[in-house]
Structure formats: C-alpha cells, structure tokens
Amino acid sequence: MNCKNCGAPMRPAGGGEYFTCDHCTSFHFPERTADGVRSAGEPSELECPVCRAGLVVGYIRRHRVQACPKCQGVLVGPGSLSLLVDELRARHSGPRLPPAPLAPPEQERRLQCPRCRAAMDLHPYYGPGRVLIDTCGPCALVWLDRGEIATIARS
Numbered sequence: 001m002n003c004k005n006c007g008a009p010m011r012p013a014g015g016g017e018y019f020t021c022d023h024c025t026s027f028h029f030p031e032r033t034a035d036g037v038r039s040a041g042e043p044s045e046l047e048c049p050v051c052r053a054g055l056v057v058g059y060i061r062r063h064r065v066q067a068c069p070k071c072q073g074v075l076v077g078p079g080s081l082s083l084l085v086d087e088l089r090a091r092h093s094g095p096r097l098p099p100a101p102l103a104p105p106e107q108e109r110r111l112q113c114p115r116c117r118a119a120m121d122l123h124p125y126y127g128p129g130r131v132l133i134d135t136c137g138p139c140a141l142v143w144l145d146r147g148e149i150a151t152i153a154r155s
C-alpha cells in the first residue's frame with residue numbers, strides 16, 4: 001500500500017500490526033477482519049474462487065495473504081498456513097474452544113483454484129479446529145472461508 005501522506009510505498013511493521021512509511025515516518029493501522037486480516041489495499045492478480053471478486057493483498061500479522069473483500073475468505077500461500085496457525089495459537093490468550101465435531105459441508109462445493117483453474121481438494125484440517133479447507137496441491141494454495149482461521153487459532 002502507499003502512504004496517504006506522501007505516496008511512498010509503506011511496509012508492514014510491528015509484526016504486521018500496522019504499516020509504516022519510511023519516507024515521512026507516518027503510520028497506518030488498517031482495520032482487521034474477523035480472521036485478523038489487515039488489507040494492504042493492493043489488488044492481487046487472482047480472483048476469489050467463491051464469489052469471483054478480485055482478491056486484495058493483506059497481512060495476518062507478518063504473513064502475506066490474499067483476501068476477498070466481498071466474502072472475506074482468505075487465500076494462503078505455500079507453507080504459510082502451518083506457520084500462521086502456530087503463531088496465532090501461541091498468541092491466543094482467550095478461552096480455547098472445545099474441539100467441535102466436523103460439520104458436513106453445506107453443499108457439494110467444488111472450488112476452482114484461482115491460479116491454475118483445476119478443481120481444488122476439500123480436506124479436513126487435522127488438529128483441533130476441525131474445519132474443511134480447500135487446497136490446490138500443485139499450487140500449494142489453501143483457501144479458508146471467513147471465520148475459519150479464527151476457528152483454527154482458537155481451538
């Protein structure tokens with residue numbers, strides 16, 4: 001994202017809590033979604049696999065993700081999910097949710113990978129949290145619906 005003050009590119013700082021401009025030293029604190037995504041305001045080249053809106057680059061702490069501004073799903077890149085989950089779990093201080101039984105998918109949803117357009121696989125996320133995540137093996141992308149990251153982190 002660019003600085004609203006001077007237009008220079010800003011960088012994430014404070015472990016991803018905010019953005020800072022090295023040029024004029026101003027700060028920007030973006031709003032966070034329920035899943036802790038802070039939008040960087042940069043459009044991504046990929047489309048949301050659910051609602052086809054253009055994804056927007058954002059950060060969950062310092063991890064770069066792509067989020068849908070419409071349905072608030074989050075696309076996580078190669079290798080990021082386990083790092084992200086470890087970090088969010090380590091920082092989560094509230095009560096832990098008891099493991100919930102795995103709910104059946106609302107409908108037979110088969111998403112297309114936003115990068116290679118192949119059908120994504122639906123996997124239960126093993127470990128506490130028990131959410132179903134859509135993955136593309138060849139692209140190593142993981143799609144999480146709104147609220148799923150928060151559920152995994154709190155479990």
Ligand SMILES: [Zn+2]
Nearest residue numbers: 003006021024
């Ligand atoms: Zn600036």
Ligand SMILES: [Zn+2]
Nearest residue numbers: 048051068071
């Ligand atoms: Zn969407």
Ligand SMILES: [Zn+2]
Nearest residue numbers: 113116136139
């Ligand atoms: Zn793919």
